[in-house]
Amino acid sequence: MSLKLELRQINKKFINPGSDTFVINNLSLHVKSGEFVSIIGPSGSGKSTVFNLIGGLIQPDHGSIILDGKEITGERGHISYMPQQHSLLPWRTVLDNTILALEVSGIMNKKQARIQAKEWLIRVGLAGYESAYPHVLSGGMQQRVGFLRALLSPQEVMCLDEPFGALDALTRMDMQRWLLSIWEQSRRSVLFVTHSIEEALFLSDRIYVFSDKPTQVLEEIKVSFARPRGEDILLHSEFMRLRAHIYSLMKREVIL
Numbered sequence: 001m002s003l004k005l006e007l008r009q010i011n012k013k014f015i016n017p018g019s020d021t022f023v024i025n026n027l028s029l030h031v032k033s034g035e036f037v038s039i040i041g042p043s044g045s046g047k048s049t050v051f052n053l054i055g056g057l058i059q060p061d062h063g064s065i066i067l068d069g070k071e072i073t074g075e076r077g078h079i080s081y082m083p084q085q086h087s088l089l090p091w092r093t094v095l096d097n098t099i100l101a102l103e104v105s106g107i108m109n110k111k112q113a114r115i116q117a118k119e120w121l122i123r124v125g126l127a128g129y130e131s132a133y134p135h136v137l138s139g140g141m142q143q144r145v146g147f148l149r150a151l152l153s154p155q156e157v158m159c160l161d162e163p164f165g166a167l168d169a170l171t172r173m174d175m176q177r178w179l180l181s182i183w184e185q186s187r188r189s190v191l192f193v194t195h196s197i198e199e200a201l202f203l204s205d206r207i208y209v210f211s212d213k214p215t216q217v218l219e220e221i222k223v224s225f226a227r228p229r230g231e232d233i234l235l236h237s238e239f240m241r242l243r244a245h246i247y248s249l250m251k252r253e254v255i256l
C-alpha cells in the first residue's frame, strides 16, 4: 500500500495571553492508501488539534503535512473532515447539508447529488428527514448527517473526529457495523478519533495511542484481524489482549 497522508515532526503551541499551551511535540504519523487508522488518547491531548492541522485550519509551528507526496501544510480543502462538534448549517435542510461538499466541489450537479444523498439518508435511518432543519434532529441524528456529508465528499482522505461519540451503545454498534460495510466497499483512507478502545480495535488496521499533551505517539498498534469483520472478534483472545494492552498504556498516561 502506498502512503496517502503523512505528518512529519509536527510541533504546535497555542500562544494565549498569560498562558501558552504546548500541545503537540514532534508528532509523526501516516495513513496508507485505503487504510483505516485510529487515534486514541487522553482528553485534551491534542487529537482535534491534529485534525485542524491536517485540514489547514491552523498552522503547525514546525513540521509538514504531506498528501500523495505533495506538501499541503496550512492548505484547506484537501481532506474530508468531520469535526467533533457537528458543523451543520442551520439554514440548510438535512438533504442540503448532506450534499454540501459535493455541491462545493462541482463534480456532480445538484440534482444528481440530491438523488445520491437521499439513498444514503435512508440507509442511515433518516428517511423522512430530508426537508427537516438540523435543530429538530437529536444529537445522534445530527452526527449521522455530518458523517454522511463527509462520506459523500470527493476527497480521498476522511478525518472523522469521534463521529459516534454522542450515540447510545446500541446505535453506536450499528453505526460501526454500517461504517465498516461502507468502508470495506469503498476503501477510502480514514483517520478516526475515538475514546473507545473497542471501537478502535473493531474498525482499524492500525491504532496510534497518543500520550497526554504535549502529545507524542506512545505506541503504534497493528490490528490484523481478517476482513470483513464481525462481532465475533470482540471475543477473540487477541482482541482482549490488545484491549488490555491499550488500556494499560492509557491508564499509565492518565495517572502519571
Ligand SMILES: Nc1ncnc2c1ncn2[C@@H]1O[C@H](COP(=O)(O)OP(=O)(O)OP(=O)(O)O)[C@@H](O)[C@H]1O
Binding pocket: 014, 015, 016, 021, 023, 041, 042, 043, 044, 045, 046, 047, 048, 049, 050, 084, 213
Ligand atoms: N485555539 C486554541 N487556543 C488555545 N488552546 C487551544 C486551542 N485549541 C485547543 N487548545 C488546547 O489544546 C489542547 C488540546 O485540545 P484538543 O481539542 O486538540 O484535545 P482533544 O485530544 O481533541 O480532546 P478531547 O478528547 O476532549 O476532544 C487543550 O488543552 C486545549 O485547551
Ligand SMILES: [Mg+2]
Binding pocket: 047, 048, 049, 084, 161
Ligand atoms: Mg477532540
